[in-house]
Amino acid sequence: MSRKLDSPVQTQMAVAIFKSPLGGEYHGNRRMEGKQPAGRRRVFVQTETGCVLGMELDRGDNAHTVKRRLQIALEVPTEESCLTFGDMVLNNDLSAVRNDSPLLLTRNCLHRSSSTPCLSPTSKEVQQRDQSGLVEILGQSNSFSKMKKLVKDTVKAIKMGVDPIPVHSGLGGAYYFRNSRGESVAIVKPTDEEPFAPNNPKGFVGKALGQPGLKRSVRVGETGFREVAAYLLDYDHFANVPPTALVKITHSIFNISDGVNCNKPHKKKPVSKIASFQQFIPHDFDASDHGTSSFPVSAVHRIGILDIRIFNTDRHAGNLLVRKLDGVGRFRQVELIPIDHGLCLPETLEDPYFEWIHWPQASIPFLDDELEYIQKLNPGRDCDMLRRELPMIREACLRVLVLCTIFLKEAAAAGLCLAEIGEMMSREFRAGEEEPSELEVVCMEARRLITEGEVRSPLSDLEDEEFQFDIDCEEIKYDFIPKTITEDYMARTPSQFGTVTANGCFPLSKLEESIEEEEEEEEEKASIGNDVGKVGLAVLPIPERLTTMSKLSTSLKNSTLCDKKQKSQKLAKAENGYFANTSSGHRSANEQLPPSMTFVKLADMSEQEWTLFLDKFQELLYPAFSKRKSVTLGQRQIQRLGTSCQF
Numbered sequence: 001m002s003r004k005l006d007s008p009v010q011t012q013m014a015v016a017i018f019k020s021p022l023g024g025e026y027h028g029n030r031r032m033e034g035k036q037p038a039g040r041r042r043v044f045v046q047t048e049t050g051c052v053l054g055m056e057l058d059r060g061d062n063a064h065t066v067k068r069r070l071q072i073a074l075e076v077p078t079e080e081s082c083l084t085f086g087d088m089v090l091n092n093d094l095s096a097v098r099n100d101s102p103l104l105l106t107r108n109c110l111h112r113s114s115s116t117p118c119l120s121p122t123s124k125e126v127q128q129r130d131q132s133g134l135v136e137i138l139g140q141s142n143s144f145s146k147m148k149k150l151v152k153d154t155v156k157a158i159k160m161g162v163d164p165i166p167v168h169s170g171l172g173g174a175y176y177f178r179n180s181r182g183e184s185v186a187i188v189k190p191t192d193e194e195p196f197a198p199n200n201p202k203g204f205v206g207k208a209l210g211q212p213g214l215k216r217s218v219r220v221g222e223t224g225f226r227e228v229a230a231y232l233l234d235y236d237h238f239a240n241v242p243p244t245a246l247v248k249i250t251h252s253i254f255n256i257s258d259g260v261n262c263n264k265p266h267k268k269k270p271v272s273k274i275a276s277f278q279q280f281i282p283h284d285f286d287a288s289d290h291g292t293s294s295f296p297v298s299a300v301h302r303i304g305i306l307d308i309r310i311f312n313t314d315r316h317a318g319n320l321l322v323r324k325l326d327g328v329g330r331f332r333q334v335e336l337i338p339i340d341h342g343l344c345l346p347e348t349l350e351d352p353y354f355e356w357i358h359w360p361q362a363s364i365p366f367l368d369d370e371l372e373y374i375q376k377l378n379p380g381r382d383c384d385m386l387r388r389e390l391p392m393i394r395e396a397c398l399r400v401l402v403l404c405t406i407f408l409k410e411a412a413a414a415g416l417c418l419a420e421i422g423e424m425m426s427r428e429f430r431a432g433e434e435e436p437s438e439l440e441v442v443c444m445e446a447r448r449l450i451t452e453g454e455v456r457s458p459l460s461d462l463e464d465e466e467f468q469f470d471i472d473c474e475e476i477k478y479d480f481i482p483k484t485i486t487e488d489y490m491a492r493t494p495s496q497f498g499t500v501t502a503n504g505c506f507p508l509s510k511l512e513e514s515i516e517e518e519e520e521e522e523e524e525k526a527s528i529g530n531d532v533g534k535v536g537l538a539v540l541p542i543p544e545r546l547t548t549m550s551k552l553s554t555s556l557k558n559s560t561l562c563d564k565k566q567k568s569q570k571l572a573k574a575e576n577g578y579f580a581n582t583s584s585g586h587r588s589a590n591e592q593l594p595p596s597m598t599f600v601k602l603a604d605m606s607e608q609e610w611t612l613f614l615d616k617f618q619e620l621l622y623p624a625f626s627k628r629k630s631v632t633l634g635q636r637q638i639q640r641l642g643t644s645c646q647f
């Protein structure tokens with residue numbers, strides 16, 4: 001491990017070495033348009049501890065030449081370093097890397113505990129040599145044009161000495177940047193100050209950039225581009241996401257955990273960061289402080305539509321700002337502003353969080369303009385746009401976007417309301433165990449079907465001893481037509497499939513339990529990553545368990561699905577164990593993170609499998625929607641009955 005990578009001094013050197021000849025102050029992206037010699041690109045290399053180095057690539061550069069330059073600056077031997085750009089490990093060719101792209105430099109992709117200090121340019125000399133502007137938007141989208149004035153105002157205020165204000169709420173580092181009148185105009189969240197990132201100022205540290213973060217399916221350092229993705233996907237400002245861009249920004253307010261800046265505000269030196277930069281929206285409350293009944297139906301629907309598309313795992317009430325419109329003559333009316341989209345577009349499906357799910361507005365059918373908006377959504381086009389504007393975005397995130405957009409479109413067309421759609425995406429906890437959502441159950445079945453190649457008769461399935469969804473033996477008839485498997489399976493909610501255990505498996509009979517217990521013990525001894533599956537224990541109360549047992553297929557062993565879930569759980573355990581600890585006084589990521597389950601993976605499918613999977617997924621949606629509608633109908637009847645029985 002290089003000593004140099006952990007000390008601020010070399011970063012100064014690095015920046016000096018990589019100083020940009022494209023000097024001048026910030027002019028949006030104008031400077032890059034036209035004036036840059038053909039084939040030249042500027043990139044920002046971020047080390048896993050958050051240090052940002054501006055660097056220029058010539059046409060002839062390749063990953064090796066870049067690493068060699070970094071070796072000189074940081075003393076990291078090229079064979080020990082790894083340069084990545086989103087999903088891509090840059091081994092040689094750099095043609096996919098665009099101007100202004102942030103690259104990540106890690107040590108041979110090794111994950112390590114990262115309480116090590118951040119490197120950042122600290123001396124005045126370095127700042128002068130690093131001639132990029134104080135705030136530079138990374139990306140070319142026209143959607144960022146609104147941001148240019150904001151950036152200009154911010155830069156002017158910085159130069160006048162108007163300091164940003166640290167935001168005390170939230171787990172991550174965030175700063176209100178102001179204009180020359182001292183008014184907050186932007187909120188800036190550096191990617192290396194996210195929860196658990198190396199330079200988090202609130203003590204939530206313990207991971208390097210690129211490792212699984214607060215949510216396992218969102219890596220540390222990758223919430224910033226998700227904030228931007230949410231803004232870019234919010235076409236026509238439909239849900240009211242504030243304008244947001246990714247920036248490279250330099251200021252002394254930012255935190256670095258090297259003891260240089262900590263607790264010595266008067267001695268702070270300017271540091272450069274990659275950050276999300278979002279327009280500050282003046283507001284009166286957030287949704288946790290305000291009665292939700294006054295929220296307009298259309299505002300709730302529009303935010304819900306966005307949350308579903310982007311699979312938001314963090315729509316809590318604090319992430320909905322509320323602005324009273326009394327001042328603009330709309331007495332008692334409010335406007336909602338959705339913020340904090342850093343935990344959307346996870347790399348796998350998990351449990352989303354939709355605060356609005358039980359608000360009455362979410363049970364009101366979609367309005368015509370909303371249905372029209374949904375109908376026009378085109379997930380393929382969304383992906384193309386995101387690949388173009390945010391080339392570091394991972395394909396796994398795009399698959400989640402595609403899946404959820406299809407789900408939304410089909411559900412809305414089938415007449416489901418927002419609450420129903422949200423419920424179908426949410427997991428349930430029963431007896432302390434997490435069950436897959438209805439959406440995940442559909443995905444699991446679609447994967448099973450494409451893995452098997454063809455839908456086959458239940459008899460052959462039983463002979464194969466493949467895993468089946470709670471097939472009731474008594475109900476199986478030999479003249480059962482293939483489609484019926486799916487229908488039978490769809491006729492059940494996840495809870496009717498039986499409780500899923502911590503391993504994501506359905507409960508077994510007692511006999512099987514004891515066998516599995518033994519197997520589990522055996523496997524505890526086996527190494528992590530062993531392919532032998534282990535099946536979890538049933539957790540149902542006895543009577544319920546007996547009913548479930550009688551219904552279970554006799555062929556629950558050899559479950560590929562369970563194997564996969566157990567493997568991912570083992571890996572999760574292994575990873576949790578791996579990030580052993582951090583500096584004392586800081587809360588390590590290990591202490592904070594509850595393990596979360598992955599019931600179905602999307603990223604490991606080939607392009608061809610993914611296409612087949614989406615076809616199957618769409619086919620399976622219709623019976624799932626019918627089931628959901630009948631459940632809702634049943635609930636309403638019970639509610640009505642309850643009301644009419646009241647004296």
Ligand SMILES: Nc1ncnc2c1ncn2[C@@H]1O[C@H](COP(=O)(O)OP(=O)(O)OP(=O)(O)O)[C@@H](O)[C@H]1O
Pocket residue numbers: 167169170171172173174187242278279280281282318319321339340342
């Ligand atoms: N665009 C905005 N305009 C005005 N205020 C904002 C904006 N974005 C965030 N805030 C304020 O800053 C606070 C912290 O922001 P945010 O919730 O995005 O940070 P976070 O660290 O990601 O928080 P959390 O830990 O809740 O996820 C918010 O509670 C809100 O009060």
